[in-house]
Amino acid sequence: MNSFRISLAAALFLCLVQAACAGNLSVKSGQLNMTGNLYVGASGNALFVNTASGLVGIGTTSPSQRLDVTGTVNAYAFTVNGSAFSTSQWTTAGSNIYYSSGNVGIGTTNPATVLHISGPNEGTSTYYSQLRVDGTGAYPWNIAGISLNPNGAVQSHLRFLENGVVKFQIRYNNGNTQDSKLKFYSFITGTDMATFDATSGYVGIGTTSPASKLQVSGGEVQVGNSGASCTSANAGAIRWSGTHFYGCTGSGWAQLDSAVYPSCGAIKTANPSLSDGVYTIYPSGIAMQVYCDMTTLGGGWTLVLLNSQYSVPPKPTWTNVTTGNVITGTFGSTLDSAFDQFLGVAYWNTLGTQMRVEAGSSSASISHRARYNFTLNSANNYALTMTNAILDIGSTYPGMATYHAAGNYQLSTFDADHDVYSANCANSYGNTAWWYGACWDGNFWGGGESGSHQNKPFWTGSSADYYDWGAIWIR
Numbered sequence: 037m038n039s040f041r042i043s044l045a046a047a048l049f050l051c052l053v054q055a056a057c058a059g060n061l062s063v064k065s066g067q068l069n070m071t072g073n074l075y076v077g078a079s080g081n082a083l084f085v086n087t088a089s090g091l092v093g094i095g096t097t098s099p100s101q102r103l104d105v106t107g108t109v110n111a112y113a114f115t116v117n118g119s120a121f122s123t124s125q126w127t128t129a130g131s132n133i134y135y136s137s138g139n140v141g142i143g144t145t146n147p148a149t150v151l152h153i154s155g156p157n158e159g160t161s162t163y164y165s166q167l168r169v170d171g172t173g174a175y176p177w178n179i180a181g182i183s184l185n186p187n188g189a190v191q192s193h194l195r196f197l198e199n200g201v202v203k204f205q206i207r208y209n210n211g212n213t214q215d216s217k218l219k220f221y222s223f224i225t226g227t228d229m230a231t232f233d234a235t236s237g238y239v240g241i242g243t244t245s246p247a248s249k250l251q252v253s254g255g256e257v258q259v260g261n262s263g264a265s266c267t268s269a270n271a272g273a274i275r276w277s278g279t280h281f282y283g284c285t286g287s288g289w290a291q292l293d294s295a296v297y298p299s300c301g302a303i304k305t306a307n308p309s310l311s312d313g314v315y316t317i318y319p320s321g322i323a324m325q326v327y328c329d330m331t332t333l334g335g336g337w338t339l340v341l342l343n344s345q346y347s348v349p350p351k352p353t354w355t356n357v358t359t360g361n362v363i364t365g366t367f368g369s370t371l372d373s374a375f376d377q378f379l380g381v382a383y384w385n386t387l388g389t390q391m392r393v394e395a396g397s398s399s400a401s402i403s404h405r406a407r408y409n410f411t412l413n414s415a416n417n418y419a420l421t422m423t424n425a426i427l428d429i430g431s432t433y434p435g436m437a438t439y440h441a442a443g444n445y446q447l448s449t450f451d452a453d454h455d456v457y458s459a460n461c462a463n464s465y466g467n468t469a470w471w472y473g474a475c476w477d478g479n480f481w482g483g484g485e486s487g488s489h490q491n492k493p494f495w496t497g498s499s500a501d502y503y504d505w506g507a508i509w510i511r
């Protein structure tokens with residue numbers, strides 16, 4: 037079959053005038069007939085008709101469909117087999133579209149839920165992969181929100197997953213149980229960890245049935261300190277500050293717990309205006325009554341040893357002299373002729389770093405007073421170290437420092453001989469406890485009840501330098 041590549045007008049002219057195409061193109065009964073292909077346009081593709089196959093091309097001379105258009109088609113409408121043409125699975129309903137026969141994936145080809153978003157939807161770390169809901173227009177339409185609306189009054193929830201595994205859930209109602217509670221459920225522990233009762237407004241932590249505005253079960257409530265002032269606005273607030281609880285009364289912070297101080301010095305620091313007397317301290321966490329000198333040399337002195345009655349001195353066992361508080365007589369606020377005391381040496385280092393040693397005819401009439409920095413070495417049977425001497429009253433230093441501490445002698449009791457004497461010095465001196473060497477020079481228990489020495493505190497030596505009253509303090 038021959039083909040012509042001419043313009044339509046030229047073909048018609050040739051046929052009509054020269055009958056040159058009589059075999060391929062003819063006009064019969066007003067109808068133009070062509071047996072070859074039709075090429076229109078300079079390139080022959082403005083319109084192409086393959087008369088053998090019936091395929092029509094626009095913009096192409098190689099149509100593969102009944103109508104093949106290389107370019108854009110503009111039309112009012114298309115129909116397919118008589119129905120409106122559509123390539124979308126979305127269905128149009130008025131101005132709405134919907135899809136109800138499967139899941140929709142955004143960023144995933146395998147949506148696991150009705151709507152499944154995967155990947156960085158904004159492509160930046162600012163937005164991560166998140167569902168964003170904007171509110172537009174004026175109030176109330178500018179409110180952005182997400183509504184969870186289960187079928188009936190059953191559970192609705194937000195779930196938090198880790199690599200596809202559910203870890204945590206915030207849910208309203210519990211499965212099909214309509215309890216009107218918002219619960220914070222952990223899939224890790226399998227429990228509801230916190231509950232907000234939407235009916236009562238009560239909040240429970242560790243309980244799903246809070247009986248108060250806030251109930252915490254199975255654990256502690258820990259509070260801190262913001263430093264806020266206490267006013268009527270925050271009356272009832274509780275805080276922990278330093279080592280104590282405080283409650284806001286509306287006008288100030290009041291301490292709620294009883295004071296717990298390790299020493300008279302700590303009490304003095306917290307309460308500078310207190311006077312001398314008996315106080316309770318907690319040198320090892322256990323309550324212990326001691327006498328505190330709150331005035332001398334700035335106050336804050338804990339009495340650890342007193343010989344004021346020289347009749348029946350304390351005779352502590354080793355256990356008592358280390359962790360006890362041995363008292364003879366009547367302990368109280370009177371320091372003269374009332375009681376003798378030997379507070380356990382295990383506490384001495386916790387009471388302070390300075391030792392004050394003094395002796396005289398009474399607490400009001402001191403003849404000697406010396407101060408030292410001191411330590412007791414518990415690993416060496418509480419051997420005594422006294423340094424940095426300060427003489428406040430008198431002109432001599434106590435034998436306690438010049439002999440017993442200087443010799444680094446250990447503490448001995450009648451049942452624990454740590455002295456350097458062949459026998460036990462404590463047995464020789466009324467079963468009293470002291471840092472005996474062989475045996476003493478300035479022993480605050482004197483001869484004990486042995487009768488060979490005064491049963492009084494000796495400042496130095498063992499002959500004449502004794503007094504009716506002697507005390508050791510620590511700050």
Ligand SMILES: [Ca+2]
Binds near residue numbers: 454457460461
């Ligand atoms: Ca001995």
